[in-house]
Amino acid sequence: MKAAVLYPNDGLPIYTDFTEPAIRNNRELLVFVKAVAIKHLDKSRAAGKHYSSDDAKETGRVIGGDGVCLLDDGTRVYGMGVSGMLAEKAVIEKHRMVLIPRGLDDSTAAALPNAVIGAAMGLRFKANIQPGDNVLINGATGFTGRVAVQIAKYYGAKKVIVTGRNPQSLKELLALGADEIISLKQTDEQFIAQLKEAYSASPVDIIIDYLWGHTAEMILASLKGNGSFTHKTRYVSVGSITGDVIQLSAANLRSVDLQLTGSGLGSWSKGQVGQLFTEILPEMFQLAADRKLKVDTVEVSLKDIASLWNVDVPDGKRLVVTI
Numbered sequence: 001m002k003a004a005v006l007y008p009n010d011g012l013p014i015y016t017d018f019t020e021p022a023i024r025n026n027r028e029l030l031v032f033v034k035a036v037a038i039k040h041l042d043k044s045r046a047a048g049k050h051y052s053s054d055d056a057k058e059t060g061r062v063i064g065g066d067g068v069c070l071l072d073d074g075t076r077v078y079g080m081g082v083s084g085m086l087a088e089k090a091v092i093e094k095h096r097m098v099l100i101p102r103g104l105d106d107s108t109a110a111a112l113p114n115a116v117i118g119a120a121m122g123l124r125f126k127a128n129i130q131p132g133d134n135v136l137i138n139g140a141t142g143f144t145g146r147v148a149v150q151i152a153k154y155y156g157a158k159k160v161i162v163t164g165r166n167p168q169s170l171k172e173l174l175a176l177g178a179d180e181i182i183s184l185k186q187t188d189e190q191f192i193a194q195l196k197e198a199y200s201a202s203p204v205d206i207i208i209d210y211l212w213g214h215t216a217e218m219i220l221a222s223l224k225g226n227g228s229f230t231h232k233t234r235y236v237s238v239g240s241i242t243g244d245v246i247q248l249s250a251a252n253l254r255s256v257d258l259q260l261t262g263s264g265l266g267s268w269s270k271g272q273v274g275q276l277f278t279e280i281l282p283e284m285f286q287l288a289a290d291r292k293l294k295v296d297t298v299e300v301s302l303k304d305i306a307s308l309w310n311v312d313v314p315d316g317k318r319l320v321v322t323i
Contacts, residue, residue, distance in 0.1 A: 003087030004305040004321070007060040012306045013086070018062060021083035021091045028082055028091050029071065035110035036067035036085045037297075038309070038319040040239075062087045064321075068100065068110045076100040078109055078281065086302065088323060098281045104289040107297040111318040112147070115295070116284045117276065118238050119148035119208070122263030123155055124280070125272045127206040127234040131156030134202045137178075138219060139210035139241060141169035143295065143318045146176055148208055150293050151284070153177035159202050163215065169315045176294065188218055195222040203231035213243025220248060225255035232257040238264065 003018040023030055062084025069079050069092060077099055079092030100109045123129045135157045137148050141164035152160050161180045164170045170181040182194050198204070199222070209216055216237070223233060235258060253260075261267075268276075287293040296317040300308050305321065313319045 001088040002302065003062045003084065004064065004302060005060040006063050012309050013063055015303045015305050018060070018087060020089055021062075021087075023091055024082075027094050029079075029094055029097075031069035031071060031077070031079060031090055031092055033085055033087060033090050033323050034068045034070060034076070035106040035323065036064045036321045037111040037114060038064075038321060039114045040241075062090075066110075066113060068106045069097075076106075076109075078113055078285070086305065086321060086323075096277055098277055098285065101286050101289045104285055106322065107299050107320040108288055108295055109285065110320050111143070111295055111297045112284060112288055112293075113281055115144040115147035115318075116151070116281060118144040118210070118263075119151045120280050120284065121268060121272065121276065122208055122236040122238050123148070123152060123206070125268060126236045126261050126263045127208070129155045129157065129206060132158045133205040134159040134161070135206045135208065136161045136163070136198075136204045136219070137208045137210070138163045138215055139239065140164055140173055140178070141166050141315050142210060142241075143316055144239075145210055146173065146316050147293070147295060148210075149173055149176050149178050152206075152208075154287070154293075157206075161198055161202075161204070163211075166315050172316070184215060191215075192218050192222045195219060199223070199231075204233055205231075207233060207235045209235065209237050210239035211242045212237055212240035212246060214246075215242060217246050217248070220246075220252055220258075223256045223258065224252045227255065230256045232259070234259045235261070237262040 001018060001020050004013040005016050005018050006013045064084050064086035066080045067085040069077055077097045079097040082091040082093055135152045137145055139145055140149055140162035149160055159179045160177060162173050162178045163182045163184050165184045284293060297320045298313055298317050299320050299322050302321050302323045
């Protein structure tokens with residue numbers, strides 16, 4: 001079969017022939033792959049830089065962790081791969097697949113799950129979002145951030161405040177449900193002042209952070225109290241695009257009613273992951289099929305994987321490989 005294969009010490013995957021994967025037990029299925037989204041997670045894992053990455057292997061391996069597939073009877077499903085997914089065939093886990101509703105195209109179905117995981121899991125299971133909550137999304141102009149804005153509103157957020165660097169992308173978020181935008185291109189003092197002004201108008205219940213780094217330091221500093229009662233804030237770290245380490249003062253933690261947690265692989269319970277496949281993803285797929293959840297994708301061909309692996313995708317869009 002044809003596949004996108006990464007060999008040790010090679011920086012880019014290549015399009016080549018590779019051995020067809022085999023089923024190892026009755027919990028697995030061999031499927032025909034139709035579409036796979038290329039995500040930061042895939043690239044980090046392939047480079048061995050993600051905390052969930054496998055140890056380097058001596059032989060080549062097919063990359064890609066999930067995608068849209070066809071079962072033997074032609075049923076379309078989204079599945080998580082046991083084998084690499086950027087190939088004509090793959091092995092998936094039976095209990096980690098979701099039927100794709102009619103009316104939802106392959107590219108959208110392939111692109112959506114990772115963003116749903118990066119948004120809904122944090123909002124529901126880490127932040128315990130409730131109708132009427134006010135939500136701040138740090139770094140909302142990317143693909144997952146855009147989905148997070150829409151899901152937060154769907155879950156009942158009263159107000160959604162977003163941050164980002166691209167002025168045009170920030171304005172586009174207003175059409176997706178955002179209520180207020182805060183530019184990251186300001187000085188630190190201006191950024192913190194605008195945050196405090198936003199908090200005074202509508203105390204923030206939830207912060208979903210896709211950036212971490214210095215912006216997280218400023219957001220946390222803007223919450224710092226002075227010894228009086230403070231509003232409870234649930235801060236959820238989902239990504240660390242601008243830096244993996246921050247400085248956080250103990251006084252900052254002690255002076256505010258703050259819940260600081262993370263949402264990612266390893267942080268959810270088995271029951272919560274089960275809900276992802278039985279409840280959350282089916283619901284979000286249907287919303288997308290009904291045009292109530294909007295995403296933008298850029299389709300490319302598997303044979304062009306080497307030249308497209310490091311391509312710059314327009315802000316807010318997801319690269320999807322079709323097979």
